[in-house]
Structure formats: C-alpha cells, structure tokens
Amino acid sequence: MTCGDGGGVGGSTLRPGRMAVGRRFRGAVWLLALLFLVACHPRPELGPTPGVGTAAAPERDRIVLLHDSDTHFHDNHRAQVRAFVESVRGAGVPVFLLSAGDFLVRHEAGWPEGEGIDGYQRMGRTMLERMGELGYDVATPGNHDIYPVGSPAGELLLTRELLESAPFPLIAANLRVETALLPPFPPYHLLETAGGRTVAVLGLATVNFDPPEGLEMLDPEEVVASHLALAQAHDALVLLSHLGIRPDLDLAIRFPEVDAILGGHTHTLLPEAVQVNGVLVAHPGGQDHRAPDAEAAALMGVVVLEFEGDELVEQCGWVLAIGPDGPLPSGRFTGSGLGWEAPVPAC
Template sequence: MKKFNLNVFIYTTLLTLLVTFIVPTNLQASASTGNFNLTILHTNDTHARVEQQPRLFTAVNTLRSQKANTLLVDAGDVFSGTLYFNKFNGLADLYFMNLLGYDAMTFGNHEFDKDSVTLANFIRQMNFPMVSANVNVTKDAYLSPLYRDFTGNPAEGGKIYPSIIKTIGGEKVGIFGLTTEETSILSSPSKDIVYEDSVQKARLTVDSLKRVGVNKIIALSHLGYKPDINLGQLVDGIDIIVGGHSHTTLDKPYVINKTEPTLIVQAGEHLNFLGSLDVTFNSTGVVTGYNGQLADLSTYSENQHVKTKVNEYKAELEEYTKRIVGKTDVFLNGERADVRTKETNLGNLITDSMVAKANQFVKTHIALQNGGSIRSSIQAGDITLGHVKTVLPYENTLVTLDLTGDELWKALEHGVSGVETVEGRFLQVSGIKYKFDLTKPVGSRVWSVEAKTDDGFKPLDKTKIYRVATNAFTADGGDGFTMFKKAKDEGRMKELFIVDYDVMVDYLSKYSLVSPKVEGRIIQEAQVSNGDTTAPNAPVVNGVKNSDKKVTGKAEAYTKISIYVGKNRIGYGTTKKDGKFSVSIKKKQKAGTNLIVTAKDKAGNVSKAIEIVVSSEDKGNGKGRGKDKGKGKDKGKGKGKK
C-alpha cells in the first residue's frame, strides 16, 4: 500500500479546481479582462432606398473611425419599396451592403414578398450571414441548402444561421435573429416556410449561446417595437435588441430595467437615420453604461465613389420609369400615417381605378385596398410610371370576391382594429361609406356602413351578396383578412390577372388629369345613441389662481369641456377615458373673475354650468360649486346623469 502524500493531494485538488472553474471562466468571453466597450451601428426597414447609400457610407465610415470596436447590422426589410427593388430584386442594395461590410442581417417580412428563388439568390451573394432563430426554412427547396443548423463561429457569408458568434477586440459577441410570426399573412412566403414562436426560440437561442460561454448577446428583431418590449421583459440574457418592422424612430434607447438590463434601439425607416449605440459591458457581460443616438443622414455628405455606382443603377431605371402616364392637379397623399388611419385622396384614386378595371369584366361597385400596400405619395404635376410603381411596388394582381354583407362588415371591422398602431390592414375604399368609433373596443367599432348598388348608396344588408374588387394579397388572407380567404377557398373569387400598377396606369391614361378629393367615404366619429336627452353630470373643477394657464378637473369620459368668461369661450377640450381634463385658457385671468365651466356629451346634451372664482396667487380656493345658470351658450340643459 502506497503512503499517502499530502503534497500530491493538494496539487491534484488544485489542478481539478483549475480545470473545473478557471477554464469555463475563460470561455465566458474573456470575462476576467474587465469592462468592454462596443459600438453597434444599425439600420432597419431600408426598403430599397438605394439613393441614400452615398450618405450612409460617409456616416458609417465617420463613426467607425471614431470607435475601436464596431458592428454593423440590419434588422430586416431591405426588399420592396422603390423601383430599385422591382428592377434589381435587392441586389442593388446588397452591392452596397457588401461594400460597407455588414456583419449580420435578419429576415424582414418583406424579404418574402417574392418567391424563394429571389430570396435565395440574394442570400447567396451576401458577404455576411443571415441570422434567424425562428424562421424554419428546412423544407424549402431553395433556402434549405443555405441553412446551417448550428451557431456560426466563425460564420460564413451567404448562409443562414440561427445565431453567430463574432469575436471583437478579443471578446465574444452573440448575434441571433427573429422575424414576426405574422409574415405568413403579411407577405407571400412559400408554404414550406414556418415562422416559429419568437419568444420560445429566443430563450432557446440565448441558452445555447450561454452554454458556449457567450455573455454579450444581441437580438436582431423584425418583430416591431411593442413586441420587442415584450421580448425583453420575458427573455433574460438579451443585452441589446436592434429592432425593425414598426418603423419606429427611437432617439434614445428604451431600457428594460432588470438584474441584467436590456436596451432596445430602432432607426426609423428608409435610411433616414443610421443608429449608433455605444455600450459598456462589465466582466460578467452585464450592460453598465450606454449612449445611443440616431445619425441624421441628411447632415452627411455623399461618398462620391458610391454616388457614381448609384448613378449607374439609376441610369438603368431611366427608360423604365420616365414615361408619363397621367397628371394630377393636387398632391396625392400616400403617407404611411394617413393611408393606414383615414381616407386619403390617393386611396380613393386607387380604389376607383380598381372598380373601373373590374367593371370591364364583371359588374362591380366596390373596391377595398389595404393601406399597407400603398407605399408613397405623388406630388402635383406629371405622373410617371416610376411614380405609380413606387406607390404600388408589390405587383399584386386584381381579383373580385363575392362577399356577404356580414363578411364585408367584418372586413371593415378588421381594417380599423389596428388604427392606434398604424397597421397596414386599414382599408381605403370605393363604393363604400363607413363610420367607426375609436372609443369602442376592437370588433365593435364600425357602426354605420352604406354600400353602392345599382340604385345608389344603401345601408349595408348583411344577408346580401356584394361583389368586391381587391388585390390578390388580401384575397389570400393577407393582413389577416380571413373572411376573404374563406370566400376564395369556397370558389367565390374571380382572378382578373392584371397587376395593380397597370390598373392605375390604365385609369390615369383614360382620365389624364385627375383631382381626387377626400369626400367622406371614411369617417372616424363617436357613435351617438338615438334618443339620448340626458345631460351629463356637472364637472368637478379644481381651484384656479390668477397665475394659472389651465383649468383642471374631472367629468364624464369623452365629454367636451367649455370654459367661459361671460359669453366668451376662453378654453375648450375633451376629457380622457378616466374623465380627467386639463384645458388651456387663452390668457391668465384676474383674481375675482368668474369662470363658467360646462360639459357636453356625444349626443349634444350639456351639463349644469359650474361657476368658479379665480383666486389670487397667495390665496387658496376650493373646488367649483355648481350653479344652474340656465342661460347662455352651452349652459344649463337637462338634468345630471345618475
């Protein structure tokens, strides 16, 4: 039996501890080296704005020269939006992305606007990887050969990975991608592509990166701003979310404060800005400091080498786009915030052209166009083919659907269900007049619909069949129009096989000079209950001093507050959902002045008037006491509601 050797035991124990603890620590991105500074330059939703590339080059190179450790990434939607995409299928954009040396990109929903052949051709020519943890392309014949089912370390350009690891300044940084699960209805992907749950896949991907010692993790997210906040709250371990999809302009990062905080950044749209985030990690990979801002590209000069190349692409489009196809006397409003929330004259022009073209085949009175498919405005003057194709870049074909009145009503309801977040499902219309109330819950907002018939506009009959022209995208359930998809699946659709820009060009050629107006087809208006003659309760008004510029208090929700001195109204406003109001007055009022305050409900009923005396700055004043004035404008109608 060998004699026990204490020195050998101690040496062996220390060696075991070294292997067990020190080696894994070294794998954790050299965490023992202390603080690490990283700059992330980011773009999103560029949508084929090729002519911004010369300024982008100057901005990127300027910032890179000032920073030691930089990444350049894109959060998706390079495809679609201008004729550069229609002509070059994303390859013009990619030329400059390769030249700039992007480090990674994730799929946007618009990367699936064309077929998988187009997307695969784009990816194959990338000098950097595509990252996506939740877009499953393994059954797609064209994309699956490009997919690698492991973390790229290092990653190869022209391939798709769930995640990659970049070594920057001796530190390991993990990057993975996520794409909105709604892509299956927002775009036109192959049926072989599956969009998996983003939160679940994010957790699994973060865990896999941590297991190989990565503690600095960036998500490239094409989910949208609000889903990004949800992602950051539900998934631990993501340090930075570089966002896209919602076209949100974040002047500074949104911070989710947790034990390990998460920063969210997004750079608007169309290469108007380059996002720049300076971030400091401590030795365990936790963000301890940051400075995020947007570089306004309009303030940067154009790189002349890049400008020359852009002009080469531009020259190829000239013959393609310069043909004049019509003229407008007025500005045609296709602004994103407008076509997705209200009636616009361009929406009217487009839908009128759809009705006109459909009528060449079958009698049609109604057309519906999702606002998300209208991508630009047109200035007054000559209209070229280029203008039209920029407005309608998706090459959707015209179809007609035979819908019940009930299905048509539900489609309008679906269209106004995302007004607050400016969703593309909002419907521009022809042959329809409808009203909706934003104070009502989703699903019960539309309260008046009239449809055009052979005998003019009539209240919508939910049991009647109406023929409706729309685009093939929505007819296939795009933007969530499941009632359209049902009609299509039941054989109630007629394909007209005419692309949308040709529909508009044909209409313009017939009418030459157009001057469409907003004419009350879509009205956002609170619904008033018939026969409501009961006045609201008198408002409760807080004390007013001679130094105050506002009058505050509480009344019934969504009532109109009027403030008078004598017969002169000096303030007007609306109460919020909780009934509170804060109404600016035209000027400060002298102490001793009598103010009269009333509340008017949606039906026009006016409360009893409240009289309050303005106090001096150094004297208190209680809340207003009600006095039924009985006379004067907006005063003293009816009894208070109980």
C-alpha cells in the first residue's frame, strides 16, 4: 500500500467504497486505515488564485464547522478562543461551532480541590457560560455529561439541572431516556445558512458506566441506518459523535452516505482529518479530566465543506492549538494574528 495521487482530499488512495467488512475484522481495518491515512494525508493547501493562463475554478460555497471535544472543565484562554472564533465568523462564510461532548467531569478527582459537589456545580456553570459566550450551535453529551451526579436516591438532579441550562441544543439519537435524572435528548439538529443550505447533525453518545434504570444506549449502527434519509433531505449529514475513534472509523466504513464525523471520547488528536470511504473523520483531541491544567492550549478543530451547486464536492479538516498568543502558526493562519491567510479557507 502506497501513497498516491488519486482518491480523496489530499491524494489518499484509500477509499475502499462500501466495504462488506465483518465486525471481527474491523479492528485490523480501522487501525491500518488510520495509520495509512495519517502517514499519507498531506496538509491541503490554500486554493490557487486564478491568473494569466489559469482557468478560474468553479465558484464554490463553503461552510466552516469549528468543533472541540473533551474539554473537561478547562476554561482555558477564553479570550483568545473567542477572538479566534470571531475572526473565523468574519471571514465571509457560514460558520458553526459544535462540541462532541465531555465538557463536564463526572468524578470528584477532577473537581476543584476541597469543593466537593459544589465544585462540580460551579465548574459546570462556568463551562456552560463559556460555551454560551462563544456561541455554540449544538453539542452531543459525553459520558461525563450524562453521568447523574447527586445522591444515590436521585433527589439531587444536579446533572439534569446543568444540562437543561445549556444555551444550545444537546442531541443524542442513540440514548433512550426514561428517567428523571436526565433530560430527553432530540436525535439531531439542523444547521441552516443564510443562503438556505442545511446540514443535518446527528448526535451519538456513549454510556460507559452502569446506567441507572431508565437510561439505555442503543446500537449506533442501527441508529445511523434509521436516519440516513437526512442525507437526502439536506445538503450534508454530519455525525457529532462521542463514541471514540474506533467506532467512528467503523461507522465511516459502514455508511458512505455520511459526509463527516466530528468525534471525541478517546481524546484522539488527528492533526489532519482523514478520509475513510469518502467520509471525513475529524478528532480534535481533549484535555485531562483528572488533572486540570490551566495553561494547556485549547484545541479547536476546523472542518470545511465545499459545495458546487447542490453537490458537496470536497471536505477537509485540521486542528489548531490556541494559547495565550492565539492559534499556533499553521498553513491556514498567519503566525502573528488570528485571521485567515485568505478570505476563505479552501480544501
């Protein structure tokens, strides 16, 4: 297997189509795919400027999806993150901000020292305030976000109260909630541009703890299969997943109808998003939920969807680390400022 010129974004030849891969073989498939794609997938360059003797490329509409995951009570560099997000929103393209979950911390080891459950509530409110200030459009709850913190009898509905105060929709198509400990979660959310394009975002959550009665995690593949009509009804279908990198790669292999998967849970950092079966898989990494680091850079993923007419023709993505001086230098950004190097990022 070698890196080639054909195939998906960045020239990867690994586009296996709709593969009939048995579950017992998928572990090897996703691992080989990930290693190959990370090694072979180069950073996409900014689109060329038409000049003398160069035919102008067809006009493309672009949508930018900013996304993070597993922030875990890290309210780091808020002013710099806000300045970055605002600069992207001022770049002349529709921009949406999404979270793949785990903005809370479920266990006391990750709460402010000595504060106990009061620290959980305080930091939970701080994170939701941060997300409201930055203008998140939608989030999928992670396992830390849906763990019912409170008394065993359930008379303290602390987690539910926090989630219900979120200033953005929380979606999870694969959670069946029939308990007062948590709010209900709609399966998906529509992002709509001023020009009328719509992106359907389907939420997928993880329950990796002994769930209370009335909370059930449904099979993600069955759930995605039952929502594929969204791909036909809208300009793009995006999975906002807190399942982890391996399940996300499995879903990409199984469902080429999906356009992109924005993932989290395993804290996997893919500096460049990878194409698997024509599906863009993007993971922005995460923060430590047991030892909060107030100096850690904030990680932000950037995904660009490019359209020609009614067709989605290209997707790409990458991750930036945002510190006290703003985003670190990247091929997409200036080394000293927060703005794009070009008016619109191109794949």
